[in-house]
Amino acid sequence: MQKRAVVTGASSGIGREFAIQLAARGYRVTGVARREERLQELLNALPGEGHGYLVADLSEPACVTAVADSLAAEHCNLLVNNAGYSCFESFHESALESQDDMLSVNCRAVMALAHAFLRQSRQGDALINVSSIVAFLPTPAQPMYCASKAFIASLSECLWAEHRKRGVYVMGLCPGITATEFILTATGGESDGTTLPASMIQTSSEVVGEAMRALEKRGKATIITGRTNRLMMLMPRLLSRHRLLKTLSVIGDPEKAM
Ligand SMILES: NC(=O)c1ccc[n+]([C@@H]2O[C@H](COP(=O)([O-])OP(=O)(O)OC[C@H]3O[C@@H](n4cnc5c(N)ncnc54)[C@H](OP(=O)(O)O)[C@@H]3O)[C@@H](O)[C@H]2O)c1
Structure with missing residues (x-):
């Protein structure tokens, strides 16, 4: 029987790349996002049949419930909890509502959909939660984003340990800088991140390719994509937390980097 995947x-x-690579592997994919025209375009581009989409704003509890209900209504073999964003802004100067919105999309929706997915999951199923290397390398100008990704990384590790006994694999996927619309959104359209060193940037295809290989192996709880990003993970091992924060507050400042 054809497997079903839901990708937020x-x-x-x-997320788009996940949908494409999963469809190519025979999954029936349901894409979730706010922009319907983009989802419709994706649907036309996916190989295979039976794909669909749900238009949902995951900052809205009612929309999260609708997506959770769709997971419960028809068995889902794989959930990719991918929707998320950052905003490079001063925490105290920005409106509380905007920080709260990010918390809702990056954490609350991830938690609620993981909960709905795991309740209906069976042996062999898998949950991928998209975190980031900033879960381990907190950078200035995006405190809520870093905290939200640390939340996802930690949640994923605990769920990995809890569900492996049932044969359900949980992965916390931690990409570094990836060439998507992410930086454009985070900077309010001011930068697309192309001035960043090319050696630090992966494509979506590379990130998802690594996630797919890890999904086949069903081994580690946390997957750091890209050789440069894995090298950067030496920093928290070699430096004290204090030294790490001081170093990242200089080299990780997005305003200086872009
Ligand atoms: N690119 C990077 O450098 C990088 C690095 C590490 C981790 N990540 C993580 O990777 C994930 C995907 O990001 P990306 O790089 O692919 O960025 P992207 O191209 O900007 O994609 C973000 C996706 O999230 C969806 N989204 C945002 N807010 C939403 C909301 N309120 N409701 C529903 N969907 C929403 C967007 O869809 P709509 O706008 O259509 O709703 C879009 O499909 C995120 O969790 C991000 O934190 C990215």
């Missing part, structure tokens, strides 16, 4: 944030970047 499927209208662009990493």
